[in-house]
Amino acid sequence: MSGELTPSFSPADIEAPLYKKWVAAGYFKADASSTKPAFTIVIPPPNVTGSLHIGHALDHTLQDTLVRMKRMKGFEALWLPGMDHAGIATQNVVEKQLAADGLTRHDMGREAFIKKVWEWKSESGGAILDQMRRLGDSVDWSREAFTMDAGLSTAVLTIFKKLYDQGLIYRAERIINWCPRCLTALSDIEVDHQEDAGEFVQVRYGDGDVQITVATTRAETMLGDGAVAVHPDDVRYKDLVGKLVLLPLANRYIPIIADELVDPEFGTGAVKVTAAHDPNDFEMAVRHNIPFVVIMNEHGVMEGSDTRFDGMDRFVARTAVVEALRAEGRIMDEKRPYIHAVGHCSRCETTIEPRLSKQWFVKVAPLAKAAGEAVRDGRVRIEPEELAPRYFDWIDTMHDWCISRQLWWGHRIPVWYGPNDEVVVVGPGERAPEGFIQDPDVLDTWFSSALWPFSTLGWPVQSDDLKKFYPTSVLVTGYDILFFWVARMMMFGLFAMDGVQPFHTIALHGLVRDQYGKKMSKSKGNTVDPIEFMDTYGADALRFTLARGANPGKDQALAQDWIGGSRNFATKLWNATRFAMMNGATTKGDLPALDSLNAIDRWILSRLSQLISEVDVLLESFEFARACELIYHFAWDDLCDWYLELSKESLASGKSTDTKRVLGFVLDQLFRLLHPVMPFITETMWIALTENESLVIADWPVSNTEHIDKKAEKLVTELQEIITQVRRFRNDQGIKTSQKIPARFIAPDYIHDYVGAMAFVLRLELGEITPSAHCEIARVKVEFDLTHSIDVMAERARLEKDLSTAKKDKQTAEIKLANAGFMANAPEAVVIEIRERLAKTSAEIDRINAQLDNLTRI
RNA sequence: GGGUGCUUAGCUCAGUGGUAGAGCGUCUCGUUUACACCGAGAAUGUCGGGGGUUCGAAACCCUCAGCGCCCA
Known part of the structure; x- marks a missing residue:
């Protein structure tokens, strides 16, 4: 029913029906054959396990604002929705369900487990999609994508093979971040560094002539030491370099070596070299031919040290090793608690264990170089530009990317191994040779999300969508995933699309924080639920609040x-x-x-x-x-x-x-x-x-x-000043709003047409009167006929306040105009402005003084 | 350690050279023919400290202090 609005606004009554109407009418559906210019945004795909949190609400509000504006501006606007399969997160969810029945994924087998995950997805996955409808997201649902879809999986195979063929994917034995709970390798960015209270102990190795004290925070790893290292220039240890020293508890002799990597200022200046359990030690070990001694299994339990500590959990072993060393009188110093940064699994918070392991890597140097150049040469703009250095800092020093994960849910690595160690990468539509076995691991989730801007548009097929909507126009996302996602899309986008960047602009927003500006976290209990807000205040109110707080790149x-x-x-x-x-x-x-x-x-x-x-x-x-x-x-x-x-x-x-x-x-x-x-x-x-x-x-x-119309603006400003003045007068005099006052205006002609409007606003009764008080500004005077006498004290206070303001303003103007430097250097327009201010304030002062005089006579 | 940002009203924040701003909160008054989820009026700041550049600095430069984020 048009032409009428209900007496009160009720968001709940209008929102859902309107959204249905918009979708049914096909307003959000983009047409690849349209002749209109394209405007494309791909949504940062939320996890299939996720629900809408306040950060999404912000991200989506901003994207929807841009897309709706561009649609109204006549663009063929496409906002492409979808979800990410979220390897570890999703697998954890389903494994937890199995655990409730006392099962593990291994009980089911790989195929059955994956089937189970798909079932979970169709039943409980994607809760966020309905919440996006609540928010009003004008996404094109006909193009909804999922990183595990057939098309997107083809894209993954295609790029894997292309990268491999160009030598940009390789397999190597390296120290990687290992989560002993998830039992998988993690990339650097899946590791959160937290300040933990650990210990820092100094242990004396050797006996007799050859003794050296090393410092460590992970005492248990000493069982796997292959050497002790000192800095080559460290005079303290000059004579010891090249000698063999007794490794306590393990009762082995290990060499003392010299390496530049050692910081002589840190601890005792001598460090233990545990090649198989620390990335820096690994590097040194390679240089000095130190053997890799693995002393821990995948669960973080001691194994293979051939000592009585085998079978202990790593943290139990840490204490036990220190106690054993103490018993031998080898603990020279200890600090506890020792606060230092320790890596934790970003999914389950388990302490990361660096682990020697054979994994697949992407050689990022050439890709990262292109990704940096695209921003440096202006093909891709980062907004706000203050955040660009952060991007460069990351992309210019990026380590090779470990992409294999020991999981089942995800894109299985398309590499097959033959009986004689042959390696074959199987691209889309290809078959592995008979008798070959596929690598059991899957790819890092971010591998497929890195393809998102073009895999969702049909790539590797040269589809109409791809031609029309790639490269995308703007990527809107929080600065917190600049590294996780944006940098990877840049690398893969430029590589796969022959140097065409995945988006023109990266528009970064900040994070939503609590009312005191503190980071929201479940442990602090200061998180908020956007759905509750929409229930209480409506989607529009939530959106307006978030948009109103969204300064580029700044938290709100x-x-x-x-x-x-x-x-x-x-x-x-x-x-x-x-x-x-x-x-x-x-x-x-x-x-x-x-x-x-x-x-x-x-x-x-x-x-x-x-x-x-x-x-x-x-x-x-x-x-x-x-x-x-x-x-x-x-x-x-x-x-x-x-x-x-x-x-x-x-x-x-x-x-x-x-x-x-x-x-x-x-x-x-x-x-x-x-x-x-x-x-x-x-x-x-x-x-x-x-x-x-x-x-x-x-x-x-x-x-x-x-x-x-500057003239009209000036006139209305004048009306506003008069009205405000009279309101103050009424207020100070304690005259009720409802009380009409007989009054008349004494004003120049151009004001006359608006006297009626002003009288209405001010509740004045116009007519011939005998004035008993008046208000005055510039060229307009309003006289009142007050039946009771006015409050002289209040009126004097008001006028004196105005007077002091005017005097102060006048003084500042006078000082400026008396300043020779100002007169000589300030632009003409500024000088004129100050002159006008002086004239205005002078007149104001005269007028107020006259009124004050009048007041004393009453 | 490297990078980066911040410090402005009670709180959260705008403001990149010309008389200090907003929202919320506070105080006073008020139901006047849209709205009390409202209206009118008011109070509130040596713009973190110190130097410098400039006729003029919250803004530009240097420096000190504090807070934060990212990376190692």
């Missing part, structure tokens, strides 16, 4: 009160629109000629025109916060507090049909401008007002420079 604090404030804004708009419609606001017919309009109408059109051009520029440059701020103040201050108030008299008297048309126009344009951020409420109000089909497919407003 969020509190429930902020969202309440946005809900209030929505209510305000709703009520203003109801009021406008009750008073006949219309969008029918042409806008009246400018010269036939009164100054108030011309003023709001002028303000609107500036708003449109400013908001447009701001949204195009990802300045969501500033754009929202401008809209908020235009709507609340200019439109509601001033334009509607100043128009009430003419609307009530029915004398102006022009105002009804202008009001309709302003609302129409405002709704268009605000629609990308608050789609639901604007759509509802706009349809009621215009009786048109949908704002989603309406045109984006264009600023009309002819509407800019």
Whole structure:
């Protein structure tokens, strides 16, 4: 039912039906055969296990804002949704379910387990998709993608083979990050470094002439030591280098070597070399031909040390080893707790164990170089640019990427091994030779997400989608996954697409923090639920709050009160629109000629025109916060507090049909401008007002420079000053709002047309009066006939306050103008401005003094 | 250790050379024919400290202090 709005705004009643309508109408569906220019965003794929958290809500709000704006601007806008298979996370979820029945994945076997995961996905996966509908995401559901889909899997095989053939994928035995709980290798970025309270002990090795004390935080690994290393220039140990020293407990002799890697300042300047259990030690061991002694199994349990510690958990062994060493009098010093950074599995928080193991790696140097260049030469822009150094810092020093995972859920590595150690990479559509066995591992989840901007568009098939929508326009994401994801997409995108970058712009936003600016975390209990917020305040209020807080690359604090404030804004708009419609606001017919309009109408059109051009520029440059701020103040201050108030008299008297048309126009344009951020409420109000089909497919407003009217703006500013002055007077005098005061205006001609409007706002009764008090600004005087005598004290206080302000302003102006340097160097316009300020404040001071004189006479 | 950002009103934050701003909170008054999820008015700041550049600095430079994030 158009043409009417319910007396109160109820988000819950309008949101779901509107979303259904939009999807049914196909507004979000992009057409690859369209002749319109393309605008593409691929969604950062949420985990299939995930649900919508407040960070998604922010990320999606910003993307939806851009996509909706571009759609209105006439672009063929595609926002492509989808999900990530999230290898470890998903496997953990399903394994946990199995564990409830006392089963492990090994009990089921690989094939059955994977089937189980797919079942889980179809039953419980993707909860986030419905939550995205709540938020109003204008994604093209017909193109929904999943990283394990057939098409995307083909993309994975294709690029794996291409990388392998060019020597960019290799298999090697290296020290990798190992999670003893997930039982898989992890890449560097899947490891979180936390400050842990550990221990730092100094252990004396050797006896008699050959003794040396080493420092360690992982005493148990000494059982696997292959050497002791010192810095080559360290005079303390010069004589010991080359000698063999007794390794306690293990009762082996190991060499003392010299290597540049050792920091002579750290600890005793001598370090133990445990080649199989530490990446730095590994490097040294390779250089010095030190044997790799593996003393721990995949579960982090001691094994193979041939000591009594075998069979102990690594942490139990740590204590036991230290005690055993102490018993031998070999502990020279110990610090406990010793706070140092320790790696933890980002999925399960288990302490990472560096482990010697054979894994597949991507050789990143050439790929990273291209990814760096694409940003350096300007093909890809990072917004805000302050974050670019962080990108370079990472990409210029990136280590080779360990891509194999000892999991079952994911893209299985397409490498087959023959009976005589032959290695064959099997591309899409190819078959492995008879008798070959496939590598059991799967690829890191980020391997497939790195292909997202083109695998979702059909690659490796040269599809219409790929031709139309690649490269994508902008990637909107939090700076926290710049390394995880963005850098990898850059590397693979440039490689797979023959140097064509995956996106033109990387627009980074910050993180949502709690109301005190603290990081949200489950352990702190300060997380918030966007769904609850939408239930309470509506999706528009949540979206507006997030967009209003989104300064490029900056974190934002969020509190429930902020969202309440946005809900209030929505209510305000709703009520203003109801009021406008009750008073006949219309969008029918042409806008009246400018010269036939009164100054108030011309003023709001002028303000609107500036708003449109400013908001447009701001949204195009990802300045969501500033754009929202401008809209908020235009709507609340200019439109509601001033334009509607100043128009009430003419609307009530029915004398102006022009105002009804202008009001309709302003609302129409405002709704268009605000629609990308608050789609639901604007759509509802706009349809009621215009009786048109949908704002989603309406045109984006264009600023009309002819509407800019400085004269009208100056006049209305003057009206605002008078009105504020009179309000202060009434307030200070304690005159009730409801009490009408007989009054008259003494003002120049150009004000006369607006005296009625002002009197209405100020509740003044115009007529011939005997004045007993007055207010005055610049060229306008308002005289009142007060039935009771005025509060002289209050009036004196008010005037004296104004006087002191004016005097201070005058003084600053005088000082400037008396400054020879200022007069000589300041630009002409600034000098004129200061002169005008001086004149204005001088007149102000005279006027106030006269009023104060008058007051003493009363 | 390397990189990077921040320090402005009680709180959270805008503000890149010309009289210090917003939201929320606070105080006073008020139901006037859209709205109390409201209106009107008010208070609140040596813009972290110290130097410098400039006619003029919250902003540019140097320096000190504190906080944060990323990486090692």
